[in-house]
Amino acid sequence: LAEHGHSLALSAEAAGRVIRYEAAVAGGIPVVKALTEGLAGNEIQRVLGVMNGSCNYILTRMEDAGLTYEEVFAEADGLGYLEADPNLDVGGIDAAHKLAILASIAFGTEVDFASVVIEGIGAITIEDIHAAADMGYRVKLLGVAQQTGRGLEQRMTPCLVPANSPFGQLQGGTNMVILEGGDVGQIVLRGAGAGEGPTASAVMSDVLDLARGLRLNTFGQAATGLVKSQPAMTATTAPFYLRLQLLDKPGALAKVAAVMGEAGVSIDRMRQYGHDAEQAPVLIVTHKTTRAAIDQILEDFTKTQVVEGQPVALRIEAV
Known part of the structure; x- marks a missing residue:
């Protein structure tokens, strides 16, 4: 922008928007824009996602190479895939941050990270990986947010998903978010889960919006209009x-x-x-x-x- 003679000064609000957007895109996938723009006319029913590429790399590498969690953890750390505090990744915390932001945008509620049920992948063994595959499943660190009659349900936990499902076929350090809307059904967004390129792409998309004079509300509405969420005391039933x-x-x-x-x-x-x-x-x-x-x-x-x-x-x- 500077090379073309443009001047761009970010206000604190705009800078915050860029940071929040980058944090919520799950590694470059434009989920926020999909929710606030493309799906603005839909009532969102559920948000699901594999939102941490490092965890997905570890789980798929365990299955492909037959290695233990400890072996793949050390490998991922050596490759620079993990945060300085690895628990932010493998403990599900990084992905839970993203889920809480997306839930706020999808359901018009205040961000409520404290109510996200979080469980990391540290207890997953190669035996679990093999047993899941034997029964037609794969293990994923999966985030789910949905508004139910009991309140807002948010969880980021290891789950079994069908091997032939979009999540089940997701390999390596790739992320995926599925948005379910009343009129559009399922929208699947998939992309690189980490790296300077995808992150820069996501941030620059927001910066260019500002340069073009496009000023949309971060959450699809004024932050003052967000309602306090009612956390669900119990999750929906499942096998x-x-x-x-x-x-x-x-x-x-x-x-x-x-x-x-x-x-x-x-x-x-x-x-x-x-x-x-x-x-x-x-x-x-x-x-x-x-x-x-x-x-x-x-x-x-x-x-x-x-x-x-x-x-x-x-x-x-x-x-």
Whole structure:
């Protein structure tokens, strides 16, 4: 701009808009403009996204190379894919920031990061990756925001998604956001998840808008018009994937089934793989249930004295 004789002074408000926009685009994908401009006439029903390229790289690399989480984490760190504080990436915090901003724009609510349910990918093992693939799923750090009758639901957690879905086919350090609107159905936005080029492209798009005299509100409306969100106390129901290590002795599985039955959680399917150790790896997929019920059975499993270690529970998301 300077080379062509243009003068551009950013006000604090405009500078803030550029920063917020760059933070919300998920690595260069123009999600904000899609929401505030292209989909302005739609009632947004749900926002879903893989919004951290580093996490997607780690999870897909584990599957492709058969490496452990620790091995791929070290590899990603060596390649410079992780923040100085890696937990911002693998802990889901960076992606949760983006989700909270997009939810605010999509639903006209004040940004409420404190109400985002956040869980990182550190507990995901190569066994989970292989088991998910065996059942037709892939593991993704997935953000979901939707306005329900119970309030605004926001979560950034590892989930199982169908392998043949758009998210399931997303490889490497790539991001994807799906916007669901009342009139347009699903809009899929996909692009590079990190790097100076995509980031610069996103920021310059905003800078050029200012140079052209286009001054749209950051959130699609005046910030003073945003309403305080009512966080959903409970998430929508869904099937869950459970991975347990059971003592290989008679009656162990019956005790687990009894705990699930008492909590009202029914089993859709179950697998047990061959093993040489005293613990038997058992995988269970439940019918639709609540996260609260899953948390209750995980707590009660420890009382059975047949479950070794910490069980893993992953939501299976319909996408």
